[in-house]
Amino acid sequence: MTPPTPTPIADRTLVLERVLKAPRHLVWRCWTDPRLLAEWFCPKPWYIDNVELDVRPGGGNAFVMHGPDGETIPNRGVYLEVIENEKLVLTDAYVKAWEPSENPFMTAIVTLEETPEGYTKYVATALHWSLDTKKQHEQMGFHEGWGICADQLEALAQSLNN
Secondary structure (H helix, E strand, O other): OOOOOOOOHHHHEEEEEEEEOOOHHHHHHHHHOHHHHHHHOOOOOOEEEEEEEOOOOOOEEEEEEEOOOOOEEEEEEEEEEEEOOOEEEEEOOEEEOOEEOOOOOEEEEEEEEEOOOOOEEEEEEEEEOOHHHHHHHHHOOHHHHHHHHHHHHHHHHHHOOO
């Protein structure tokens, strides 16, 4: 019996790309400082709290997402790759150290590239475990929600002092 052909990763990927009018090191700070992450990470009126970040390969991240109708969604994950001011790779496939998640959803890759104007080319990629989880993420409003978050990230980074 021949195993089924896996779905190509490109078919399970969602991408948001834009130029943020803020310096790359400040965008990085917004991703790696727990207090700052809480200010922009969810489209308002959603918010996160109880943010814990151990930004290093193998380090954990955790927060609780809250919705306007009383929704409470705990989130935990692990950083797989960290290149300061350039790249973060994190996944919910693990909840801490190398303890597997019961219900993995995606791996996120965030890249930051300095533009000639001193801004940040921001690319946020969501790699999903299956076509179903990709479709679920699209239906949850990936493009709109992550776009709103990118706007909030840009505004926060612009407001920070170097």
